[in-house]
Amino acid sequence: MVVKVGIVGLGRLGKIHAENLSKKIYNCELIAATSIVDEELNWAQKELGVKYLYHDFDEMIANDEVDAIFIVSPSSFHPDQVVKALNKNKHVFSEKPLGLSVEDIQEILPVINSSSNKFMLGFMRRFDDSYRYAKEKVDAGEIGDITLIRCYSIDPSDGMKSFVNFAKNSNSGGIFSDMSIHDIDVIRWFLNSEDSGVNRVWSLGNNVAYPVLNDLNELETGAAMLQLTDDKIGMLVAGRNAAHGYHVETEIIGTKGTLRIAATPEKNLVQVMNSSGVVRPTSQNFPERFQQAFMSEEQYFIDAISNDTEIEIKAEDGLYATQVAIALQESYDSNEIINIKGGQ
């Protein structure tokens, strides 16, 4: 069965999904796209041959030919669009976050969980080959019991100027919601947590190179320590100013060994020896680093529809990730430890 997909949002990430769904995903056809930007719709039509083009999301989901919706719109639209699409009997893939507040997400959980359609949240790291390899090793007990997980999510310096401009006009949700949400999900995934998995958090932050961010209530660098279930420890660094590129790293320390995923974000298998020393070139941005992961998550979602198989990522995963991310921001704002509701 070929799954016919409509997409909403054709920004940077939207274009990646759209192109993959059109050209690289098996049993999938991208037939519809919604955007308020005409250039984006033109691009979808010309480059990808998308048949149905909309300015209005509601019109797209009224199209009976469409089986599934990819939601890649601004975060504030996610809860509403998820509900509407499910109610129109579409399968739904939504980019993170599921919502901007815990309340918003809690409100739509019943709709998602009672729907007979598929729902999936775009925690693509779970589909990255390196993360999957590590998860298998951990689940197989190769590093014993986990004692500490450390996660870095640092955007490249060359995106800093555009971020400052963005932050002048928009609300990123803060660095922890914007950057660390994937890390929170990764921690919960490795620990097989059924709830947030977090008891208490403390966050710090600074703006050393870009003090202008102080006025915008944004952070260049954030960090947090998390007291997890069973006194396991989480450490997070989120940043927007990595000189060497896009640095997403995860370390899992266990009682019998330690795993590091992308300790350095090597772009490929090339080593350059020149007057700088021995150099490994690095991934420069998330599309480059997670190219394979995006394709794998898309294929996973399409296959789950085709084969009617269960999707591993639940709406609750989105709820807990957002709950913790918001607590991290609250801790930074107050410079105090925050207890997570439902934590031990």
Place this chain on the structure above:
Amino acid sequence: MVVKVGIVGLGRLGKIHAENLSKKIYNCELIAATSIVDEELNWAQKELGVKYLYHDFDEMIANDEVDAIFIVSPSSFHPDQVVKALNKNKHVFSEKPLGLSVEDIQEILPVINSSSNKFMLGFMRRFDDSYRYAKEKVDAGEIGDITLIRCYSIDPSDGMKSFVNFAKNSNSGGIFSDMSIHDIDVIRWFLNSEDSGVNRVWSLGNNVAYPVLNDLNELETGAAMLQLTDDKIGMLVAGRNAAHGYHVETEIIGTKGTLRIAATPEKNLVQVMNSSGVVRPTSQNFPERFQQAFMSEEQYFIDAISNDTEIEIKAEDGLYATQVAIALQESYDSNEIINIKGGQ
């Protein structure tokens, strides 16, 4: 335009091509397959939905629906099948080698070169992201002029037993034709050679762990030194017994820097720290190592047909690679330096 493809040969590599062409390549449909093994045809039908199944190559190329042929049959069939398919007005992708002897290849060159159809040889390393990155850097002058190229192609130890069995009944063509042919092409590619690029060669070899190979006239480890055009130097190691996996490495030494591609065959971005030390897991076989390269070469071929663009790899590339590989074997057999015809 969707290109409709027929494939001949559904062994290990044939299955990889078939699956990619069915599921992962854009603008491509795999509609026909030829094999003498019924199980393989059943697999193609059930798993990939291939419509037309043949025991006979000639029947497949008589099918007018088929636009292009992938030749993944045993090497000795390549020249004949290439000619037949071109004569039936098909575009042709052939796995290496183009032929087992220089004469065989020279005989079919005029057919290939006078055909208006596309022809491409499966030198997939040219499509590997790491090799392409290195090629761009070299072409951009980042390491100055090339002085020496070193290439390793070493198969994993765990394939050794099956190779010994294979060698008892079949002729691999010798380790240099079997393993080093990609390396010869890589050297010519980096040097932008128009002819073989090689003047003189000397080859050595041994069977230390598997002396049984002596009787089979095969080598566990081969090595060669090549005097290239302008006194540049080539060094080759070919092997069948790498304990750590599938080791394909290329080093390019230049006057301003050195590049190494896959100095160690890292499987992914994971680092394991355990009682062994700090471990990088390694690729275990060619399908794993060159997964992306196979897909890229397939897409390149399909796009060349769709868009009628020129294919960078020429039949002559197959001719020169085979010419040098045969000279390497001849040198090993005689334990003397061999001069390459047409060398300076």
Place this chain on the structure above:
Amino acid sequence: MVVKVGIVGLGRLGKIHAENLSKKIYNCELIAATSIVDEELNWAQKELGVKYLYHDFDEMIANDEVDAIFIVSPSSFHPDQVVKALNKNKHVFSEKPLGLSVEDIQEILPVINSSSNKFMLGFMRRFDDSYRYAKEKVDAGEIGDITLIRCYSIDPSDGMKSFVNFAKNSNSGGIFSDMSIHDIDVIRWFLNSEDSGVNRVWSLGNNVAYPVLNDLNELETGAAMLQLTDDKIGMLVAGRNAAHGYHVETEIIGTKGTLRIAATPEKNLVQVMNSSGVVRPTSQNFPERFQQAFMSEEQYFIDAISNDTEIEIKAEDGLYATQVAIALQESYDSNEIINIKGGQ
């Protein structure tokens, strides 16, 4: 001028100092040793040719031939022995910590600072070639302004059993005083802090593999986050259970780049490729990892005496390191943020 040295304490670290001072340090002669263990004194006499052997520290410092004292006794003796030796007109090198409490150290600071003799504390990391290289790069501005420093100090698993036995009878001072004190000094050193450099701290810990440590009030793994001067961030991990060896790592994130020192504790320049993958062997213990640093700090101290040059490490460095370490433990005990006295 040859400096004549007496040493107190001939345990594991004492023996390292004694052997270096005897055989490897220029302008230095080890002439005296104090221990309550006769075997250790016999070793010093036979292996190192030490002339004067004592059971009593006071007798050793009464020996007028002795110019300088190395204090490698149990930590609780440090303050008293430092004062006594200075009062006997000896130059003094003391292992860390300078004292077990802030008060103990504050009491002896005037004696140290008013003495005309040399005093040095054994923060040997400042003499490790890799740390020195990193410090020079940071001071030269190569990574811009520091935003975050992360330090790991993790002992090898194979010392765990003996630690459990030790902890049953003795007080290590807690993992933060025992293990993180070097990290605290490293942070202060990189930030050129004049005071503790730390405002607030929060510590966590767990005993996953060795729950027996719960009863002993010790930790297998500790972690802490530090709010430093100017909102810079410190992150610490201390542990006793690294499967791969002795893991001391420091990362310095700056606005223009990041430095990592010993991201993996490579033992030498050897790479092993075997069925495990690509393996870098690792340092197994502190004598192996810091062999060069111990010799350099010893030579530095002897040279400072010979040439009457100022010693970079001050008694205050010991005071602040202990102050922070104690706050870390206090935070762990209370599971609350602790404000450091004198912090902003």
Place this chain on the structure above:
Amino acid sequence: MVVKVGIVGLGRLGKIHAENLSKKIYNCELIAATSIVDEELNWAQKELGVKYLYHDFDEMIANDEVDAIFIVSPSSFHPDQVVKALNKNKHVFSEKPLGLSVEDIQEILPVINSSSNKFMLGFMRRFDDSYRYAKEKVDAGEIGDITLIRCYSIDPSDGMKSFVNFAKNSNSGGIFSDMSIHDIDVIRWFLNSEDSGVNRVWSLGNNVAYPVLNDLNELETGAAMLQLTDDKIGMLVAGRNAAHGYHVETEIIGTKGTLRIAATPEKNLVQVMNSSGVVRPTSQNFPERFQQAFMSEEQYFIDAISNDTEIEIKAEDGLYATQVAIALQESYDSNEIINIKGGQ
């Protein structure tokens, strides 16, 4: 017993030996030095406190206080000075090569071997910690039987100009005698060869960046392939133009694993992440790379005298290394395979 040493030659390497012998070697005193350069003698006197200074080697060896001689003079003087010193009842350490021709060395072998004094040749790589670690692993069978050894010895580019000037006035002996002689010894050492261990060789070379070297009969890059005993394979690269520093690398391929020593010449344990990517700084010259090896070989020689123990490196090791190096040059000059006398 303290060994009293005299040194001849205070050039770059001579100064390293002199300083170590004065300050860092146990049971050793540098009391005499011979040089024709007054500045060098002044340096020895002032910086190292050397008592006896000579312009004439014969005078130095007539000094009865001197127990042992370090020969660090130009290579052509080595055989004569070795014999004279032994005849004056001195222990002798000689830098490589033992002589410029096989005949020269054969002539002095009886003198060396019949002397009751110690003799040692400066193959310092055998004392480098990384090489020793690898040797132990190989001897313990961890990589099975050796099939191939590859050695690189490449000097840094920044020495190129001074080499060109040197070559205009002097004879380096050719790149193989100058650079590869250590590699030949390393191969023989790993294979535990009793004779040269080499049957046939073929050498190539080029001058790509510095064609001026063509006229001087020197090479910027040399390479060779060696057919060793039992068909094992040797591959050598010698060069003078490494952009990234001083590159001495050895790879040992075995039937059960592969070892690489200094695959990249990491200077320390620091990793730099900046706009170039992830950078490991590299050793820039031989004093930096082999600092520890020089000290260990010196201490080994002094200890062998003190304790009257046998020295592992024999004069024959010098003979065979020179024999092969000369054959490599002869092969390059003739562009033909050269058979080594005494090879199988």
